[in-house]
Amino acid sequence: MAAEMALVIPTIKCSSSTPKLCDSRATCSFSKFTIVKMTATSQPPKTTNPTKKVSKKAIKETLLAPRFYTTDFDEMETLFNTKINKNLNQAEFEALLQEFKTDYNQTHFVRNKEFKEAADKLQGPLRQIFVEFLERSCTAEFSGFLLYKELGRRLKKTNPVVAEIFSLMSRDEARHAGFLNKGLSDFNLALDLGFLTKARKYTFFKPKFIFYATYLSEKIGYWRYITIYRHLKNNPEYQCYPIFKYFENWCQDENRHGDFFSALMKAQPQFLNDWKAKLWARFFCLSVYVTMYLNDCQRTAFYEGIGLDTKEFDMHVIIETNRTTARIFPAVLDVENPEFKRKLQRMVEINQKLIAIGEAEDIPLVKNLKRIPLITAMASELLAAYLMPPIESGSVDFDEYDPQFVY
Numbered sequence: 001m002a003a004e005m006a007l008v009i010p011t012i013k014c015s016s017s018t019p020k021l022c023d024s025r026a027t028c029s030f031s032k033f034t035i036v037k038m039t040a041t042s043q044p045p046k047t048t049n050p051t052k053k054v055s056k057k058a059i060k061e062t063l064l065a066p067r068f069y070t071t072d073f074d075e076m077e078t079l080f081n082t083k084i085n086k087n088l089n090q091a092e093f094e095a096l097l098q099e100f101k102t103d104y105n106q107t108h109f110v111r112n113k114e115f116k117e118a119a120d121k122l123q124g125p126l127r128q129i130f131v132e133f134l135e136r137s138c139t140a141e142f143s144g145f146l147l148y149k150e151l152g153r154r155l156k157k158t159n160p161v162v163a164e165i166f167s168l169m170s171r172d173e174a175r176h177a178g179f180l181n182k183g184l185s186d187f188n189l190a191l192d193l194g195f196l197t198k199a200r201k202y203t204f205f206k207p208k209f210i211f212y213a214t215y216l217s218e219k220i221g222y223w224r225y226i227t228i229y230r231h232l233k234n235n236p237e238y239q240c241y242p243i244f245k246y247f248e249n250w251c252q253d254e255n256r257h258g259d260f261f262s263a264l265m266k267a268q269p270q271f272l273n274d275w276k277a278k279l280w281a282r283f284f285c286l287s288v289y290v291t292m293y294l295n296d297c298q299r300t301a302f303y304e305g306i307g308l309d310t311k312e313f314d315m316h317v318i319i320e321t322n323r324t325t326a327r328i329f330p331a332v333l334d335v336e337n338p339e340f341k342r343k344l345q346r347m348v349e350i351n352q353k354l355i356a357i358g359e360a361e362d363i364p365l366v367k368n369l370k371r372i373p374l375i376t377a378m379a380s381e382l383l384a385a386y387l388m389p390p391i392e393s394g395s396v397d398f399d400e401y402d403p404q405f406v407y
């Protein structure tokens, strides 16, 4: 799961009415933190070699940082109760379960000595940007692990088949997060995932929003990974760290996760077949695409470092994700309209000005005053992008729905 979703989503702290992912391990009272030290690097490799000294670093909890999610698990139980919901296609879920049980990538994530050697060769600003890439990716994968693990646990009694699929997806995400964290060890760093579980804020989404957001996260994750993999296969001179060689099989996990959410949404046609669903579908598309675009445009050094043009890469990922999403969402954005890209570009420029204000020496009051017109401009660009004529899509007529066409 790639938690590429943050820009226009309010966050809340866990409340007593919100079943907690963090259960007994967390107090869920961390909303007072505006900056969370994500990277505790508390477990340095055991070594006496001074060159392997572990450096401590932290990541700012920004609006665009990968998030952790929680949901209304009681409502989820109702949605997946076969006695209540007659749309649940248990045969389809059984088939998906068999595929997850096959565990195609069981032996895929095996490291070799190339990793450490490649990491040692990465120096200067590119080294730093690689570390950040690994940290953010690990956090996003771990976010999926936490959510799926809890869904697997909570749905066990109501719908054991769906529950087991969630558990197997959490297995995949744990594997992905672990592999990325091992990558960090090549740079003498480690994400303290236990600390992250307790310390990060959880964003609450109602189940239907979890479906939209997670489906998009999985599919956008698939397109990001496969695009990077294909690019580096064709341009091996940019293959500066071996983790990208694993992306081909890895992204198939994300694709399967997305397909599972597609099946889940088909089982909840009320989330797909009315005007509200169309508005929400467009909203989530916009939020996910803009978040990714703004994030990546702040990290062009990473994409240039592996020989990609950041904006071209992002537009390709957005267009492909949108085409995939159009198979199930009732409406999507017209991202292939050149005006959409122009709007994204204007958002990048506004975001750069906002970042510059944040980094300036002014007192907070002056900073906030300077931010007002920019935030207004950003909101107006977002609204204009949202209101662009959409593309009607999806399988509104469920009777004629052909799963083979979708998959």
Ligand SMILES: [Fe+2]
Binding pocket: 001, 002, 141, 144, 172, 173, 176, 253, 254
């Ligand atoms: Fe993943």
Ligand SMILES: [Fe+2]
Binding pocket: 001, 002, 144, 173, 218, 253, 254, 257
């Ligand atoms: Fe995933």
